[in-house]
Amino acid sequence: MLGCSVFRNRFDSPPKDERMLAALIESIKQRLAAHVESRYGYRLAQLIVEQPPKTEMGDLAFPFCFELAKAARKAPRQLAAEIASAAGPIDGVSQIQVAGPGYINVFLDRATFFKQLFQARSTTPKSTGGGKIVLEHTNINPNKAAHIGHLRNAVLGDTFARLLRATNRQVEVQNYIDDTGVQVADVVVGFQRMENKTLAEIQTIPGKFDYYCWDLYANVSSFYERKPENALLRGAALRHIEEGNNETAELARYVSHRIVECHLKTMQRLGVEYDLLPKESDILHLKFWNHAFELLKKHGAIHLESSGKNQGCWVMRAAEKSSENGGATLDPASETEHDEDKVIVRSNGTVTYVGKDIAYQLWKLGLLGMDFFYHPFHQYASGHVAYMTNAQGNREIESPSFGGGSEVYNVIDSRQAYLQNIVVAGLRALGFKEQADRSTHFSYEMVALSPRCCEDLGIQLSEEDKQRPYVEVSGRKGLGVKADDLIDTLIENALQEVASRHADLPETEKRQIATTIAIGALRYFLLKYTRNSVIAFDFREALSFEGETGPYVQYAVVRANNIFRKVQEDDPACNATAVRGAIENGSLDSFLAKGIDDELWKLTYLAAQLETQIPLAIQLAEPAAVAKYLFSLAQAFNNFYHKHRIMIEPEPQRKRFLLALTQIIHARLLLGLDLLGIQVPSKM
RNA sequence: GCGCCCGUAGCUUAGUUGGAUAGAGCAACGGAUUUCUAAUCCGUAGGUCGGGGGUUCGAAUCCCUCCGGGCGUGCCA
Known part of the structure; x- marks a missing residue:
């Protein structure tokens, strides 16, 4: 095709050389640095290479003469002239010129370069060494359909995985499933208490289940607000789900698994695949948290609060979060002022998301000394299999080994920076300093909706919101652009264009072309913005070809x-x-x-x-x-x-x-x- | 209050970690197709890089300060 x-x-x-340009630059740098050191006895701190503003001025520009000027007590331009005339000849270089106030500009041998470039098999330098990289992305709560914000996460993570793999790194992509969280509990409450549905009835719901839950989830908020006792249902449901072995937990399991299937289907449309789906429920049932809890207590990383607003909770204190050695060096005078403290275990004994995340992070780095069980969950058309964790199983049955990465990247939006810092601080407090350094919060800004986009969607905005540059997506309010809807619209638009250009093609081929174009448009749209730029989603821009x-x-x-x-x-x-x-x-x-x-x-x-x-x-x-x-x-x-x-x-x-x-x-x-x-x- | 992020052309944005004349796209206007298919190309116009101060050979980039905006700072995730 x-x-x-x-x-x-x-x-x-x-x-001849797989890294032809990079290797060439490296050899030129070494030559120049060696020349400077031998002639002026000066070792350059760093050798910056840049590109001259115009091709006629050369291919590589070295501004180091400005730095050298001080040590050598000479004008930069004079130094550049001396070096330019004395440094050559260099392989692959046709000439060296002095330019501007003291740049050394290098011209490459065009004919040789062209031939080598033509013959270069690979254009990606292969990194040597480095263990497995665990890359976590997507992580959509399994209680509703994916929206554009989730797409940005998945496409960023998936692309980063592709880049790493292109340089020969081993990458394990994990999509964490928060199947015992409040968001799932909310939908369960919606099914049980608002719609009075049994599991059997839910199983017969036809069509797009994630869309069904999207609406249901949006309605639960108002259900909670209607009567104070309604709001209490959430906590009860959550407790049942965490405990397991009951009707509510069964229902939650069905809902979350069915929605995960929907998510995988949506992501596959974009070419995004996963290696492992670790479930939060398994972290709980396999007592990963209990083990991490003991470690944290043993190292004094968390404290049981005996008074104040956090009485009865295990908290990580602000001072401990920034402490290098994990030692508690709190000023007793500030004992009552702990606004920055983070509750890890609630006074009712349940663990917060961060706590579970610390246990998960320890496992990802191979520091927990425990493992999940696994089973194949989904086979892709390519034959690739996404595994899911399990709380029980047979270790004898062969399954791939997961976790134990030497580096970890967590693709999580920037609003969770505070929590990600706590997870890393937890590692440090346990003495895993190197692992903490190799844990990266791959953060990115949210996708919001432009006011015009809200208008297009028929969403009523307050006068205040209309003045804002953008409006935040909210799953709780059902405010957002669903991923599948957006993809469908893109395909339809592309199909119109294809049909107008290639009316004679068979329908299936037209659709295939339109799909490729639509996905190309969407992925590129989500990738062209740098990570810390907020995308104010706008249909006109996203649908542009x-x-x-x-x-x-x-x-x-x-x-x-x-x-x-x-x-x-x-x-x-x-x-x-x-x-x-x-x-x-x-x-x-x-x-x-x-x-x-x-x-x-x-x-x-x-x-x-x-x-x-x-x-x-x-x-x-x-x-x-x-x-x-x-x-x-x-x-x-x-x-x-x-x-x-x-x-x-x-x-x-x-x-x-x-x-x-x-x-x-x-x-x-x-x-x-x-x-x-x-x-x-x-x-x- | 404190912490992090952002402010570049009418709009959306990039800027190689401090380098030479700040690049693009969209929108606007003017051109180019009997073509290797125009989902394209060329040209024009549009900038006190939020304001001020500092650091130095050199600042959109680093520091300080002010202004404006966003996010976080939950026994939610």
């Missing part, structure tokens, strides 16, 4: 495929094998030696940068960096597409060169999109 078959095996020959969107990038790939196909139809000798051959047997050397002009070099160099963008995106934990980069590459390619008609290019060598460049870009766009979880349709 992707690309045309002729070009599929274009990277058959072994690569033009400008900075997923379909724009997909379109560039489709165009490249069209070039390959058309050119070969027109000139059978000009196929992928011939192009590769021309590069490898040196018959293009004379053309390349004449020089790749600035315009085409700029494009080549941009295409090479995918491999530096990936580690950057991982280091910053910022998938948006890859999305932004791909858009700029697609944009540059579209410009190229208009300027150069490859099919009618009369000069054979130039024609092969342009095709080779198109292949280079096509391969990077395809790989980059795949890392974002975006596929490319056969036609657009």
Whole structure:
């Protein structure tokens, strides 16, 4: 379905160096640093490399002469001139220039670079070592349908997992199921007390169960407000669910499992899959918490409060949360002022979510000395199986091993930063300092609704809310855009476009193309914003297929495929094998030696940068960096597409060169999109 | 009150961890298609980077302060 078959095996020959650009930069850096040290006796603290503002000024810029100027007591520009003339020659570098007030600008050998880039098999540097990474994302309360906020979480987490895996890291994706929380309890109360339904009756509810519960959940709030005694039902239900082995717990189990199935289905539409679904109920029933509780008590990480507002609770104190060694060094004078304290165990003996989360985090890092049982829960079309935890089972039956990660990323929205800090503080208090350092709260801002979006949805806003830049999504109020609705709308819109362009295609193919475009649009939309930017959701922007969107990038790939196909139809000798051959047997050397002009070099160099963008995106934990980069590459390619008609290019060598460049870009766009979880349709 | 985040063009935003002339998209206006399909491209216009002070060769980026907005600070999650 992707690309045309002729070009599929274009990277058959072994690569010279998989990390060609990164390796080249590294070797140039080392050369320059060594030169500076030997000549000026100065060791540079860090060697910053950047890109000059214009291609004509060079490919790499080194501003270190400004730093060196102080130590060497010379003008930066003079230093730069000395170094530029004395540092060469360097492999892969054609010349070194002095620029501006003292930059050292390096020009790469374009012909050599182009050939190496063409032959590079992989554009992702493989990291060495590093154990398993446990990546937790999605974590939707199993009591209602997924909404756009959940989609942002899942797409960020899924994309980050893809990026890590692309660099050869082992990643285990976990989707935590809070099946014993208040939100599930609320829906259970709704079924039992508002609708008076038995389990058997609930089982016969047809259609989208998550949608049914979405409405029910929204109505429970007003049910609680109606009579004070109604509100007491929640606590009772929660207690029954936690205890297990009763009718309420059975009902909760059915509801949560059926909704988890709905969530998996929704997420699969976006290409998001999981390895493990750990359930909170299993953490409780397997006494993970009891064990963690003992550890916390033993290390003095939590205290039983004997007076004040938290009397009878086990709390983690503010001082302990920030304490490095976990020792309680509280000022006795401030004993009564504990606004920052966090209750871990309530006075009725039940544990809060954070407490359970500490136990879970310990297990994820292999520090608990306990394990779940597992069973296959869901098999994907790919054959991949998502396992679910169990509170009982047979250890003899072979199941994959889960947990015990050396690093943990928790994809959780930024509003929970306080709680995430407490979880990490808990690790520190137990003496697991290194593990605490390797636990990352992968935080992101919420998806809110723009006032216009609320209008579109027919939601009445108060005058106050209308003045706000955005309105928060609220599952409790049923205020939000459901994920499946949004995806359906996107597909319908895309289908209209496809139908208008390709009326002759069979219906199933039209729908398949529309779906690929819709998912591409949605994933890109959720990824193009950096993590700490609030997305004020707006239908017009989310449904757009033009400008900075997923379909724009997909379109560039489709165009490249069209070039390959058309050119070969027109000139059978000009196929992928011939192009590769021309590069490898040196018959293009004379053309390349004449020089790749600035315009085409700029494009080549941009295409090479995918491999530096990936580690950057991982280091910053910022998938948006890859999305932004791909858009700029697609944009540059579209410009190229208009300027150069490859099919009618009369000069054979130039024609092969342009095709080779198109292949280079096509391969990077395809790989980059795949890392974002975006596929490319056969036609657009 | 305290803590964290944000403020860049009319709107939505990026900015390579302090570098050269702050980039995009949308919207607006003017152009380009008998084409490797225009879900595209080119051009025009639009910026006191919230205000002020500081740090230094150099600040949208770091520090201080003020203004404006958001989130958190639950025996909810």
